[in-house]
Amino acid sequence: MRAHSGELYRYAYWLSGDSALAQDLVQETFLRAWRSLDALRETVAAKAWLTTILRREHARLYERKPMPTTDLADLDISDTGPSPERTGEDAVMRAAIAKLEPKYREPLVLQVLGGFSCDEIARQLGITEAAVMTQVFRARQKLKSMLEGEEREAEIYGLP
Amino acid sequence: MDCLEFRRLLGTDPRIAGAAAREHLESCPRCRDAYARAHAFEGRLSQALAVPVPEGLADRVLLNQLTGERQRRATGFRYGWIALAAAASLALAIGLVQRQRASAASIPDLVVAHVNGEEKPMLALRTPVASGEVKDAFTNRGVHLASVPEGVSYVAECPVGKYPTVHMVMPRDDQPVSVLYFPNYRVAAAQDFTRGTQHGREVRVADGTLVMLAENTAEFDALEHTWRNALEGPAQTAAGSR
Numbered sequence: 001m002r003a004h005s006g007e008l009y010r011y012a013y014w015l016s017g018d019s020a021l022a023q024d025l026v027q028e029t030f031l032r033a034w035r036s037l038d039a040l041r042e043t044v045a046a047k048a049w050l051t052t053i054l055r056r057e058h059a060r061l062y063e064r065k066p067m068p069t070t071d072l073a074d075l076d077i078s079d080t081g082p083s084p085e086r087t088g089e090d091a092v093m094r095a096a097i098a099k100l101e102p103k104y105r106e107p108l109v110l111q112v113l114g115g116f117s118c119d120e121i122a123r124q125l126g127i128t129e130a131a132v133m134t135q136v137f138r139a140r141q142k143l144k145s146m147l148e149g150e151e152r153e154a155e156i157y158g159l160p
Numbered sequence: 161m162d163c164l165e166f167r168r169l170l171g172t173d174p175r176i177a178g179a180a181a182r183e184h185l186e187s188c189p190r191c192r193d194a195y196a197r198a199h200a201f202e203g204r205l206s207q208a209l210a211v212p213v214p215e216g217l218a219d220r221v222l223l224n225q226l227t228g229e230r231q232r233r234a235t236g237f238r239y240g241w242i243a244l245a246a247a248a249s250l251a252l253a254i255g256l257v258q259r260q261r262a263s264a265a266s267i268p269d270l271v272v273a274h275v276n277g278e279e280k281p282m283l284a285l286r287t288p289v290a291s292g293e294v295k296d297a298f299t300n301r302g303v304h305l306a307s308v309p310e311g312v313s314y315v316a317e318c319p320v321g322k323y324p325t326v327h328m329v330m331p332r333d334d335q336p337v338s339v340l341y342f343p344n345y346r347v348a349a350a351q352d353f354t355r356g357t358q359h360g361r362e363v364r365v366a367d368g369t370l371v372m373l374a375e376n377t378a379e380f381d382a383l384e385h386t387w388r389n390a391l392e393g394p395a396q397t398a399a400g401s402r
Contacts, residue, residue, distance in 0.1 A: 005218040013211050023214060030221050093208035111173065112202070113209045118173060137171040144201065 004047060005030070007113065008054055014109045015058045017098055025061075029054040051114060052124055096146040104139035107132050166191050174198045175277070186284055196293075199316045207319050267342070268353045268360055270321040271371050275338045276358075282329050283336040285313040297326045301343045303368070306393040309386045312339075330383065337374040337383060341391070345369050352377065366391040 005026055012022035012029075032053050097105060110121045118136070122129040161169075161180040166188070169181060176185065176195065185192055275283075291308040297315045298305050301324060313336075314329040320340065328339045350363035360373040361380045370387050372380050 005221055006213040009213050009217055010209065010211055014209065019214065023217060023220075026217065027221050027224055089204055090208045093204055094211070097205075097208060108205075109209060112206050133172045136173070137168070140171055140201070140205075143205070 004050055007047065008050055010113055011051060011109060012054055012058065014097065014105060014113070015055070015102075025054055025057055028057045028061075032057065047114065048116070048120065048124065051110070055124065092147065093143070096143050099146065100139055100142060104135050104142060107135045108139040111136055163188060163191055167194060170194060170198050174202050182284055186286070189287070192285070196314075196316055199318070203317055203319050203324075207324075210322075267323075267345075267347065267362055267369065267371060268355065270323070271338070271340055271360065271362075271373055272355045272358060274318065274320045274327070274340075275373055282314040282316075283338070285329055285336075286331045288313055289315055294328065298341070301326055301341075303341070303343050303366070303391070305390050307390050309390050330379075332374075332379045335375050335379075337372055337379050339383060339387070340371045340373075341365070341368055341387070342371065343368040352380075 008026045008029060009022050012025040013019060016022050016025065029050055033050055097108075100108070107118075107121050107125065110116045110124065111118070116124070118129050118132045121136075122132045125132070161184040163184075166181060166184045169176065169178075170191075174195075176182065185195055288310065289312055291310070291312075294308050294312050294315050295305055297317050300317055303326070309330075311330050311332075312328045313331050314327075316327050318325050318327040318340075320327070320342075323342050323345055326341045326343075328341075330337045330339055345368055346364050347362050347369040350361070353360045353362070358373055358375060359377045359380075360371060361377065361384070362369055362371045363384060364370075365384070365388055368391075370384065370391075372383055374380070
């Protein structure tokens with residue numbers, strides 16, 4: 001359960017943008033999971049099953065709460081500490097991720113953090129696989145644009 | 161597969177796995193550069209997404225759950241014992257997965273999972289990258305190379321588990337050797353290991369740990385010597401520090 005609770009917490013954090021809410025969501029997810037144990041057909045599917053429960057709980061309780069964001073220029077990325085470049089990079093990247101619209105951020109988090117395929121993400125989010133592919137592509141494009149000012153690759157590669 | 165398809169695939173899911181994509185990657189230097197950039201970006205992204213998990217979260221969840229169920233039972237919840245049994249069953253079921261994952265938490269297992277997962281296509285690369293790329297990757301990890309070994313066909317700054325690493329592929333006559341350097345992580349004792357048909361070695365070099373993985377150990381001694389020279393300098397290597 002420890003491995004799943006950590007993964008679920010991170011997913012919840014990127015859904016809600018708030019550590020306390022994320023912990024509540026994990027708690028509520030396991031509560032509901034325990035009450036619906038018969039829905040778990042196979043152990044290997046536990047992660048996807050728990051993720052789905054957490055998404056529904058977030059939608060039910062907190063979806064209207066906007067994700068708090070930080071202006072990139074306001075971040076402390078000073079050159080002190082044990083690994084300043086890593087700390088600074090993470091802070092800048094996290095602020096950029098928080099600025100993504102949920103429709104881009106959520107499939108990206110599921111892909112990168114959860115390790116889910118586009119097909120699996122499509123089933124979890126109830127959208128088409130093509131839509132997931134476009135959203136994760138655009139999510140990366142937007143992040144790069146925010147972080148590095150890279151050109152809009154989606155237009156170059158002809159994605160909708 | 162052409163460059164357009166490859167770049168589109170790269171932006172959609174950088175875990176390139178298909179044979180067509182691997183073939184294109186091997187034949188196209190520009191797409192290989194793009195892959196390296198995309199991979200570096202993915203490393204930054206996954207590291208940033210992995211926000212710290214509050215300490216004791218799992219314990220609190222379990223405690224709250226069991227406490228809550230007891231309260232429900234005490235107030236007359238008819239099927240409280242079923243819920244408790246279900247909680248125990250779920251904890252057991254999920255625990256099985258947890259144990260499987262826990263067993264994969266050692267450095268050798270993390271390396272095997274990393275090399276055989278999204279990085280597997282890189283084993284096919286044989287064209288050497290520029291020495292500057294290797295040097296830059298180590299510099300970005302805060303490591304100075306006294307010299308840059310030749311014959312690196314792939315280099316990337318990969319997070320492996322919680323560890324930042326420099327991941328390389330060094331093709332040899334009969335096999336590719338995956339070489340990963342974990343800066344600032346010092347293995348307690350050098351050891352050779354085997355996972356299925358793959359053989360590996362983890363050994364402390366300079367202020368970090370060098371891990372090699374291949375189908376046989378034939379090249380390990382020579383490569384360990386080479387990387388000691390590169391990371392520690394010839395004087396320390398001659399004195400022997402394994």
